[in-house]
Amino acid sequence: MGNLLNPYWFAATTYFPNAGGTLTLTSGSSTVLTPVQELGFTAGSTWKFRFSVIFSDFDNNSYWLASISNSDGADQVVQNEISCMWKKSSGTDTFGIHSSQAAQPYLSNPLDNQTATYDTTSKYYFEVIRGGATTGTVNYYGTDSTYSSITSTSTATISNATGLDRIKFFSGTATNNAGSVSISDVYFYNNTT
Secondary structure: OOOOOOHHHHHOEEEOOOOOEEEEEOOOOOOEOOOOEEOOOOOOOOEEEEEEEEEEEOOOOEEEEEEEEOOOOOOOOOEEEEEEEEEEEOOEEEEEEEEEEEEOOOOOOOEEEEEEOOOOOOOEEEEEEEEEOOEEEEEEOOOOOOOOOOOEEEEEEOOOOOOOOEEEEEEOOOOOOOEEEEEEEEEEEOOOO
């Protein structure tokens, strides 16, 4: 994968063919898609994280996160993380940038909520960008697998999370309805360019 002592290596792309799978949303509990994918290094202050999602069964009152974290734990574990969070409430799908610093992840609403509409068969493409210590963005590309045309963007001030060294997909304990989302095409760039 490169020489960890070479600072220029960190601009390289890392593809995780074994990451992803189907995350089950279970009523009243938090689930983590295992195995959690370790990066092999600690993410820098700027990075980009891409993946695709099929919302095969995303019921009302459900939410989940695609996260760069310092923990394998679920949402009741004290941890640092920067992520995209999705929520469906009153029949409306929202997503947004989300972060937690030395705390249990705040799982009420994503920051800077954006609305979106998904069907149950299409593959949708997202990226989470850490643009600095306190700058976070989620870009939604719809079904555009080339990441060339942004459909919607969520940008907000985030926590200065540190020690982020793994990719984790997980649901929240306030999920009131069961469901599932399928995740694939996972890439991580330890730089935003």
